[in-house]
Amino acid sequence: MSSELLQLAGVNKRFGAQVVLNDVTFGVAPGEIVGLVGPNGSGKTTTINVISGLLQADDGVIDFMGHKINRLPMYRRAHLGINRTFQVPKVFREMSVRENVEVAGRCLRLEPSEIDAILDEIGLAGVATRIAGSLTVNQQKLLDLGRALATRPKLLLVDEIGAGLNPAELNVMAELLEKLSARGIAMIVVEHLLEFLNRITERVIVLGAGRMLFEGPLATASRDPEVIAAFIGAV
Ligand SMILES: Nc1ncnc2c1ncn2[C@@H]1O[C@H](COP(=O)(O)OP(=O)(O)O)[C@@H](O)[C@H]1O
Numbered sequence: 752m753s754s755e756l757l758q759l760a761g762v763n764k765r766f767g768a769q770v771v772l773n774d775v776t777f778g779v780a781p782g783e784i785v786g787l788v789g790p791n792g793s794g795k796t797t798t799i800n801v802i803s804g805l806l807q808a809d810d811g812v813i814d815f816m817g818h819k820i821n822r823l824p825m826y827r828r829a830h831l832g833i834n835r836t837f838q839v840p841k842v843f844r845e846m847s848v849r850e851n852v853e854v855a856g857r858c859l860r861l862e863p864s865e866i867d868a869i870l871d872e873i874g875l876a877g878v879a880t881r882i883a884g885s886l887t888v889n890q891q892k893l894l895d896l897g898r899a900l901a902t903r904p905k906l907l908l909v910d911e912i913g914a915g916l917n918p919a920e921l922n923v924m925a926e927l928l929e930k931l932s933a934r935g936i937a938m939i940v941v942e943h944l945l946e947f948l949n950r951i952t953e954r955v956i957v958l959g960a961g962r963m964l965f966e967g968p969l970a971t972a973s974r975d976p977e978v979i980a981a982f983i984g985a986v
């Protein structure tokens with residue numbers, strides 16, 4: 752039995768004839784932040800989708816805390832402690848900020864004080880009564896994260912949360928993710944912003960056309976000929 756929280760072994764995913772994930776194999780330890788990088792279309796979001804249960808992997812094993820979760824529907828995986836944010840934040844635009852977190856926390860019957868704590872943590876306590884559709888992109892990303900936190904995740908899958916944020920907002924986001932990790936929440940962070948990623952990760956996985964090209968520190972990845980070729984080939 753592995754000491755990893757999450758372990759993927761030989762995961763494949765095809766869309767028709769297109770192989771989108773090819774033998775993807777890696778683990779994530781409790782509280783660890785692993786970066787996932789690669790050119791557009793390399794399979795990063797699909798990796799998150801097959802872990803969260805939005806999509807089913809075709810082959811391979813996805814093990815979470817000793818459970819083989821390959822065939823479990825998304826809500827069962829959420830119950831086990833896997834949740835995610837979306838590349839385009841998914842918030843209920845007509846509801847208030849607070850209601851968005853409340854709805855996400857309904858399954859676990861979160862106490863009002865826990866909702867308050869989440870709103871504080873994501874820095875949106877001051878706009879709790881605002882309609883979510885009126886928030887900035889940065890605030891919507893924070894709220895999407897808050898909604899995921901309302902399920903008390905052990906593993907958070909974070910898809911391009913830094914895109915579109917200014918340097919000050921990125922700084923706050925990096926601090927927040929580091930704080931969550933220090934509290935024991937593991938993360939897979941898909942990101943194009945390498946400086947941001949370098950700050951919060953010790954290990955990244957590089958995907959190229961669905962295959963793992965590299966696993967290790969980001970600084971080493973940027974010197975790896977296969978990684979360089981994948982990025983240049985994609986330009
Ligand atoms: N639901 C889908 N149906 C068909 N093809 C898809 C679907 N989702 C993603 N793809 C294709 O799979 C490949 C990987 O996509 P994705 O995982 O979104 O890449 P990334 O997040 O790395 O940019 C792309 O070629 C994309 O067009």
Ligand SMILES: [Mg+2]
Binds near residue numbers: 797838
């Ligand atoms: Mg993507």
